[in-house]
Amino acid sequence: MSRKPANVRLPVDHYTYRVTWSPEDGEHVGLCAEFPSLSWLARSPDAALKGMRAAVAEAIADMIEQGEAVPDPLAEKRYSGEFRVRIPPEQHRALAMQAAEQGVSLNRLVSMKLAA
Structure with a gap:
């Protein structure tokens, strides 16, 4: 404001x-x-x-x-393209594993999921 x-x-x-x-x-x-x-x-x-x-x-x-x-x-407004999201550790682990299996970074995986 x-x-x-x-x-x-x-x-x-x-x-x-x-x-x-x-x-x-x-x-x-x-x-x-x-x-x-x-x-x-x-x-x-x-x-x-x-x-x-x-x-x-x-x-x-x-x-x-x-x-x-x-x-x-x-x-x-200007946006940085960054924001923090708190998630349960189990969900973090599952996403990190998915990212590793797909050969992409965790940020890229989450970005793709948000865009879908």
């Missing part, structure tokens, strides 16, 4: 949106990955997306006004 001066606005279009059907509400719901506490219900997918984008714009304006950190768009 970054703090932006009041005169700098993050483009609302750069955030990660999704529209899905809500059987409980009987309407489409707009969501934004960077703002998981926000949602917008509407009769059409287009209206749900439009409403959600307006809600995000309002949330950003409020956060800037309050001096709060504004989430960076996921699409603009």
